[in-house]
Every structure is written in structure tokens, then in C-alpha cells.
Amino acid sequence: xxxEKKQQLAQRRHWRVRKKVHGTPERPRMSVCFTNxxxxxxxxxxxxxxxxxxxxxxxxxxxxHGRLAANVASARVIGxxxxxxxxxxxxxxxxxxxxxxxxxxxxxKDGQPVYGKVAALAQAAREAGLQF
Numbered sequence: 001x002x003x004e005k006k007q008q009l010a011q012r013r014h015w016r017v018r019k020k021v022h023g024t025p026e027r028p029r030m031s032v033c034f035t036n037x038x039x040x041x042x043x044x045x046x047x048x049x050x051x052x053x054x055x056x057x058x059x060x061x062x063x064x065h066g067r068l069a070a071n072v073a074s075a076r077v078i079g080x081x082x083x084x085x086x087x088x089x090x091x092x093x094x095x096x097x098x099x100x101x102x103x104x105x106x107x108x109k110d111g112q113p114v115y116g117k118v119a120a121l122a123q124a125a126r127e128a129g130l131q132f
Contacts, residue, residue: 014100021097022046030082030094030125030132034070034101034117041082041121043091053085061085075117079124086130093131096122 023029023046033040040056055061055078057068068074086094104116115123126132 010100013102017098017100021095023095023097027093027095028052028091029097030086030130031097031099032101032118032121033099037070039068039070039075039078039117039121041078043082043086043089043094052091053082053089055082055085070117072115072117072120075121076124079121080128082121083125083128083130087128092129094125096132 021029023044025045025047028043028045031042031044033042038057040054040058042054043052044050045052057070057074057078061081068077086092098118101118102116103118103122105119106114108114122132
């Protein structure tokens with residue numbers, strides 16, 4: 001598939017998600033962005049147009065920020081840190097905005113779920129106390 005076509009499909013997927021997802025002060029939008037090297041998570045109040053909290057693999061709040069990358073293991077760590085940052089700000093419920101990334105998981109040979117990056121981040125945030 002040509003790179004232009006992949007970018008166009010990703011942009012359309014992002015627009016489709018954003019058309020349905022809107023953050024409020026009581027239930028902000030948890031926006032997730034994956035680049036080739038880093039993961040960024042923001043909690044956004046769309047009515048005021050403000051970022052309430054943010055965490056990334058580049059932030060010094062992450063204990064091992066030098067070793068974190070854009071992979072499933074780092075997504076679990078960032079999901080937990082994002083939930084802790086949100087709970088510290090009094091945010092308990094969020095609306096999940098995956099952007100143009102795909103949310104996927106499957107069942108492994110041993111019967112346990114195998115998560116993709118987006119699903120691993122969301123699952124770690126749920127386990128840390130956020131409600132989606």
C-alpha cells in the first residue's frame with residue numbers, strides 16, 4: 001500500500017473517532033498518541049480547550065524514561081502513570097480517544113489475552129483505577 005494511502009486512511013480513522021468523542025470537565029478525553037519512538041497521553045477538557053494532565057515516555061515523571069519506547073511494555077507503564085496523574089487531579093472517569101491507532105487484542109496459545117499497544121495502555125489505566 002502506498003504511504004499516501006496509509007496516511008489518508010489513518011486521517012479518516014482519526015476524524016471518525018473524534019466525531020464521536022468529546023471531553024467535559026467531569027469526564028475529560030484521554031487522548032493517546034503513538035509515534036515511532038514515544039507515547040503521549042493527555043487528559044483534555046474540550047469545552048474549555050485545556051489540558052488537565054499529561055504523561056509521556058519523555059517526561060521525567062516516568063522512573064525509567066530513558067528506557068521507555070513505543071512498545072507494549074512501555075504502554076503498560078505509561079497507562080499506569082497516566083491513571084495516577086489523572087487520579088491525583090481528581091479525574092475518575094474518562095472518554096478514551098485512541099486517535100488513528102487501532103485498538104486490538106487476541107488470545108494467545110495459552111488462552112491468555114495478548115494486547116496491542118493501545119489496548120495494553122487502556123487496560124493498565126483501567127487496572128490503576130480509571131473508568132472508561
